[in-house]
Amino acid sequence: MSALAADDLGLAKALGRFGIRLLWHPSLSEESGHEAVAILDDVAAGRVTLDCLCVEGSVLNGPNGTGRFQMLSGTGRAMQDWVATLAAKARHVVAIGSCASFGGFPAAGGNPTGARGLQYSGGDMGGALGKGFRSASGLPVVNISGCAPHPGWVVETLAALALDAFGPERLDTLGRPRAIADHLAHHGCSRNEFYEFKASAARPSDRGCLMENLGCRATQAPGDCNIRRWNGSGSCTDAGYTCINCTSPGFESPHGPFQETAKLAGIPVGLPLDMPKAWFVALAALSKSATPQRVRTNAHADHVLIPPARRPAKLP
Amino acid sequence: MSASTRLIVGPFNRVEGDLEVTLDIRDGAVAEARVTAPLYRGFEQILLGRPAGDALVIAPRICGICSVSQSVAAARALAQVSGADMPANGRLAGDLILACENAADHLTHFILFFSPDLARACYAERPWFAAARRRFAANEGECTRALLPARARFLHLLGLLAGKWPHSLALQPGGVTKAVDPAERVRLLAILAEFREALETIVFADRLEAIAALDTVAALEAWTDAAAPDQGDFRLFLHIARDLELDRLGRGPSVMASSGSFGLFQSGVWDGSGRVTPFEPAAITEDVASAWMAGSAAAPFAGLTLPAPDKPDAYSWCKAPRLDGRVVEVGALARQVVDGHPLARAMIAADGGGSVRSRVVARLLELARLIPAMEDWARSLRPGEPFCLAPGEPVAEGAALGLVEAARGTLGHWLTARDGRIDGYQIIAPTTWNFSPRDGTGTPGALEQALVGTPVRPDETTPVAVQQVVRSFDPCMVCTVH
Numbered sequence: 001m002s003a004l005a006a007d008d009l010g011l012a013k014a015l016g017r018f019g020i021r022l023l024w025h026p027s028l029s030e031e032s033g034h035e036a037v038a039i040l041d042d043v044a045a046g047r048v049t050l051d052c053l054c055v056e057g058s059v060l061n062g063p064n065g066t067g068r069f070q071m072l073s074g075t076g077r078a079m080q081d082w083v084a085t086l087a088a089k090a091r092h093v094v095a096i097g098s099c100a101s102f103g104g105f106p107a108a109g110g111n112p113t114g115a116r117g118l119q120y121s122g123g124d125m126g127g128a129l130g131k132g133f134r135s136a137s138g139l140p141v142v143n144i145s146g147c148a149p150h151p152g153w154v155v156e157t158l159a160a161l162a163l164d165a166f167g168p169e170r171l172d173t174l175g176r177p178r179a180i181a182d183h184l185a186h187h188g189c190s191r192n193e194f195y196e197f198k199a200s201a202a203r204p205s206d207r208g209c210l211m212e213n214l215g216c217r218a219t220q221a222p223g224d225c226n227i228r229r230w231n232g233s234g235s236c237t238d239a240g241y242t243c244i245n246c247t248s249p250g251f252e253s254p255h256g257p258f259q260e261t262a263k264l265a266g267i268p269v270g271l272p273l274d275m276p277k278a279w280f281v282a283l284a285a286l287s288k289s290a291t292p293q294r295v296r297t298n299a300h301a302d303h304v305l306i307p308p309a310r311r312p313a314k315l316p
Numbered sequence: 317m318s319a320s321t322r323l324i325v326g327p328f329n330r331v332e333g334d335l336e337v338t339l340d341i342r343d344g345a346v347a348e349a350r351v352t353a354p355l356y357r358g359f360e361q362i363l364l365g366r367p368a369g370d371a372l373v374i375a376p377r378i379c380g381i382c383s384v385s386q387s388v389a390a391a392r393a394l395a396q397v398s399g400a401d402m403p404a405n406g407r408l409a410g411d412l413i414l415a416c417e418n419a420a421d422h423l424t425h426f427i428l429f430f431s432p433d434l435a436r437a438c439y440a441e442r443p444w445f446a447a448a449r450r451r452f453a454a455n456e457g458e459c460t461r462a463l464l465p466a467r468a469r470f471l472h473l474l475g476l477l478a479g480k481w482p483h484s485l486a487l488q489p490g491g492v493t494k495a496v497d498p499a500e501r502v503r504l505l506a507i508l509a510e511f512r513e514a515l516e517t518i519v520f521a522d523r524l525e526a527i528a529a530l531d532t533v534a535a536l537e538a539w540t541d542a543a544a545p546d547q548g549d550f551r552l553f554l555h556i557a558r559d560l561e562l563d564r565l566g567r568g569p570s571v572m573a574s575s576g577s578f579g580l581f582q583s584g585v586w587d588g589s590g591r592v593t594p595f596e597p598a599a600i601t602e603d604v605a606s607a608w609m610a611g612s613a614a615a616p617f618a619g620l621t622l623p624a625p626d627k628p629d630a631y632s633w634c635k636a637p638r639l640d641g642r643v644v645e646v647g648a649l650a651r652q653v654v655d656g657h658p659l660a661r662a663m664i665a666a667d668g669g670g671s672v673r674s675r676v677v678a679r680l681l682e683l684a685r686l687i688p689a690m691e692d693w694a695r696s697l698r699p700g701e702p703f704c705l706a707p708g709e710p711v712a713e714g715a716a717l718g719l720v721e722a723a724r725g726t727l728g729h730w731l732t733a734r735d736g737r738i739d740g741y742q743i744i745a746p747t748t749w750n751f752s753p754r755d756g757t758g759t760p761g762a763l764e765q766a767l768v769g770t771p772v773r774p775d776e777t778t779p780v781a782v783q784q785v786v787r788s789f790d791p792c793m794v795c796t797v798h
Contacts, residue, residue: 001332001380001482004424005471010464012455022455030432030454032329033778060355063625069633071354073326073336105362105377112358112623148380148482204493205704231468231475239479239486240493244373246483252374257367259485302495302703 001027003096005231006151014151018159023050037074044085052161053090053135055118058099058106059083059128062114069113080128083118092161093118093135094142096154101143101175102249103127109253119143119175123249139168143175145222147246152228153180172222174249181222185236185243186272188226189218197291198284199299204259208299210242212268215259217251218243219272240302318343325778326354328786330429330454332381333793335751338631339782341772346782349760349767351751356608356633359798360621363741368394368711368733371741375729376483378743379795381424383482384417384474385722386729386795389743393718393731395489398711405703406491408693409477411578412504413487414720415693416473418577419511419686421723422648422679423470425790426519427463428454430676431549433783434556444545444556451549459518459549466514473507476500491704496697504694512687519680521548527684531658533666536677550680557673563663566766566785568670569643572650573749575728577721580689581655585639588669592654596640597717597728602744603636605629606753613756616730616742617715633797636752636761637744645670645762646725646749647789649678657681670766672788679723679790712736722746724790745795763789 004027006014012022024031024039031039042048059080060070067078075082087093095118098104102122106115117127119141125131127141134140142161144153157177160166172181189195194209201208210216218226218236221243226235236243244258245251256262262269271280294306319342326336336352359378363371375390376383388410395402402410431452439445451459471481477494478484486493496504512524520527521543527550530536540554557563570588574581575595584592603613608630610622624630638644649670652660659681663674711733718729725746732740752761760768763786772779 002480004428004464005468005481008465008468010460010468013461013464026327026329027332028428028455029329030436032783033325033327035778036327036329063623066625068625069356069358069623070334071336073328073334073352073354074324075326105359105374106357108374109362109365112361113356115358147377148480203704203706204488205491205495205702225480229475230480232472234472234475234479236479236485238494239477239484240495241479241485244485258370258373303497303700 002148003151003154006155011151011155014155015158018162020158020162023048033074040082040086043089046089050086050090052092052094052158053086054094054096054158055083055100056096058103058115058117060106060113060115061128062112065114083128087118087129087133087135091136092139092142093129094144094157094161095119096144097149098145098147098246098251101145104147105252107252117143120249123174139166140171140175142171142177145176145247147251150223150225150228150230153177176222176247180224181247183222183224183227185218185221185223185225187224189235189237190226191237193295194299196287197295198288199291199295202300205240205302206300207302207304210237211261213261214242215244215257215261216242217245217270220270221245221247223247320347323772323777323779325782328783330432331787331791331793332379333791333796335786335791335793337767337782337786339767339772344771344773346767346770346772349764350631351753351761351763352632353634353751353793353797355793355797356623357794357797360741360743363738366738368397368731368736368738371729371731371738372485372488378798379792380482381421382417382722382724382727382745382792382795384414384478384484384487385720385727387484387487388414388720389718389727389729391487391489391718392720393716393729394711396716396718397714397731397733398489398708400489400708401705402491403702403705405496405698405701406705408697409492409494409496409703410487412690412693413474413478413484413492415578415686415690416470417481418721418723419683419690420467420470421790422683423463423467425679426676427460429790430787431459431553432457433780433787434553436780438780442559444552444559447546447552448556451552462518463514466511466518470507470511473504476503488704490707491702493704495703496699498699501694501697501699505691508687508691508694515683515687519548520550520684524684524687527681528688530681531662533659533662536659553676557676562673562676562784563667563671565770565781566670566672566675566788567668568645568766569762570669571639571642571644572653572670573639573644573646573726574651574654575719575721575726577651578689580685581651581721584654585644586650586653592656597719599640600728600744601638602742603638603755605636605756606631607635608633609635616728616744617732617740619730619742621742632753634748634752636755637749638755643752643759643762643765644749646746647675647678648682648723649675650725651721652678652681672784675788710736715740724792725749727795743798745792745798747789747791747793747796750789751791751793751796
């Protein structure tokens with residue numbers, strides 16, 4: 001649903017710029033019922049070429065491997081069977097969102113429905129299509145993870161697949177497009193100054209950094225959310241709440257509450273992945289001791305209480 | 317009596333989620349309908365045992381189109397358990413966020429889900445077909461092409477206030493996490509002004525206030541005829557609705573309910589005889605006679621969700637909520653009828669209950685009422701004053717109901733907490749009400765009733781009138797089978 005607002009144009013028009021035509025889309029196409037099944041049958045029988053199969057939502061294997069928790073209406077067949085049938089015909093297979101990529105929230109807790117991603121169950125290979133799956137292009141499933149994924153990620157990845165040779169080197173180790181996953185949600189965060197000085201928010205709506213107390217995982221979360229922004233100018237951290245690392249497998253099952261930072265001896269457990277812990281602690285202590293009063297005060301307010309100091313105007 | 321034939325219809329395009337309808341057809345019309353939700357998702361099971369506050373993260377992810385409504389219901393339930401209060405700014409910003417989703421969903425329904433059926437080739441002989449094809453064709457229609465960008469730019473309001481849509485954590489029990497500064501308040505008003513202009517130019521070809529002021533069916537008819545059919549897509553729809561007699565299609569149950577919204581729309585139950593009685597959540601039970609669920613009918617606080625996939629005679633993953641044992645319709649029409657909007661009341665009086673026409677009209681009427689209210693709320697924001705109160709005591713023990721009016725109708729979260737964790741979580745979504753299967757007394761759900769009598773032509777495998785009745789409810793199946 002996020003993709004309906006793609007590039008402020010709408011999905012069909014946004015994709016149309018790259019010559020991509022939607023063969024069938026459950027929310028957008030006219031064809032319903034028998035007409036829709038006829039399209040799927042045509043693809044399954046090889047009468048219609050399918051350049052790309054996009055799957056949204058986890059694939060349900062339950063109960064007891066039957067897939068009956070998720071039947072494709074009007075066909076009497078489980079969705080897991082349809083996905084396998086269509087994936088075998090598709091040049092590319094793309095998982096839209098963390099559910100289709102890794103299982104997502106339906107796989108949380110005891111995973112009551114047997115939810116899996118297309119190629120992964122959580123961070124492990126072996127989803128609904130099996131770990132060795134390769135589509136006709138030779139690529140594994142392309143995982144546009146995120147809950148929800150940014151509409152731009154969907155449009156640009158599909159466009160990239162349509163435009164030129166898209167090799168496996170353009171995917172990270174979890175099948176995510178590197179164009180997105182080479183960034184961190186932390187990059188471009190508007191709370192940057194508070195992060196630098198470890199001036200931390202203590203409660204919702206505080207302007208300070210959300211990492212130390214409120215559970216923010218942006219320094220570990222793949223994504224360019226704070227570079228490209230959402231729905232115009234938004235982002236999770238800009239709106240005052242924590243990044244929950246929704247592009248990563250297993251994000252749905254943290255050890256503690258989502259909006260609290262897990263700590264060991266007062267130090268957050270989830271530090272930036274590629275930074276030596278001792279250095280982080282030392283730098284944090286140093287920057288805390290150098291925090292300007294302005295930053296310290298504003299971190300605990302929902303609006304700017306102390307503006308930046310100005311140099312007095314020079315007298316002529 | 318002639319023999320009946322059975323038709324299984326699905327997948328339903330342009331509804332949110334998965335739906336299958338089994339129709340028994342006699343004498344060219346639907347004699348009986350059974351509505352199946354063929355997907356089960358398990359969120360009520362997944363929520364159990366989690367820290368109570370995690371409901372704010374998990375519940376919105378039930379749905380990509382009603383996400384904010386799920387957030388509001390969860391936040392309200394948590395606020396009641398913890399006794400949290402909310403400052404005026406928090407309430408206003410929260411209302412803006414919810415109203416933005418409601419309004420965007422109403423527009424989405426009109427341009428993407430409902431109207432494309434009017435452009436189908438089966439209407440090629442109708443005098444309005446060329447106009448319908450030009451304006452409403454799926455993906456290619458001018459209406460979609462003009463309004464999807466307007467909708468996307470309207471959602472910038474959620475980018476600003478909620479970070480993104482769907483799935484925001486901005487809505488907290490004590491208010492919102494995003495405080496609006498003076499410049500942002502101006503930007504909110506700019507977004508609303510731009511969206512108003514798009515609606516007034518493209519959808520209504522009239523002022524929103526003029527639409528909201530329509531008060532009788534005669535006034536609606538007069539407005540329809542006051543300009544050429546191409547003057548506004550609402551007017552084009554009304555011309556088509558008249559020709560297709562959509563006022564006589566899809567008559568729903570006589571009882572309608574709303575939990576009230578924004579302090580703008582009153583809460584209550586319309587009992588079909590012209591009376592509005594209080595909406596009493598304690599009178600709600602969920603029946604599982606026809607659902608693939610174990611157990612028996614129970615009040616939601618005592619309810620369980622235990623799949624029983626091999627249960628005989630069951631045909632849906634959807635439970636059957638009943639209010640005092642009665643089948644109830646919820647949604648924009650119910651909200652406007654309960655609130656006493658004169659046009660909504662006049663339409664159901666004329667149509668003998670909810671109809672395809674009145675449901676579509678009520679959604680657009682509500683759109684015309686919401687935007688001016690949102691402009692007032694944005695003006696009322698007070699930058700510099702608090703938007704969120706500090707959380708009080710952490711949630712430990714207790715039970716509470718979070719109620720909200722989603723675009724599609726009344727949504728409730730029944731939360732029970734123990735030792736700070738979720739011990740029970742039952743959800744009744746709007747489409748659970750509208751698309752419920754038969755209950756233990758054999759009484760069909762609202763859509764099942766509304767489909768009876770719908771005409772089916774002999775050559776039809778996916779009858780277009782059936783699709784119109786189904787889509788007039790704007791179902792959200794993914795919420796239904798949470």
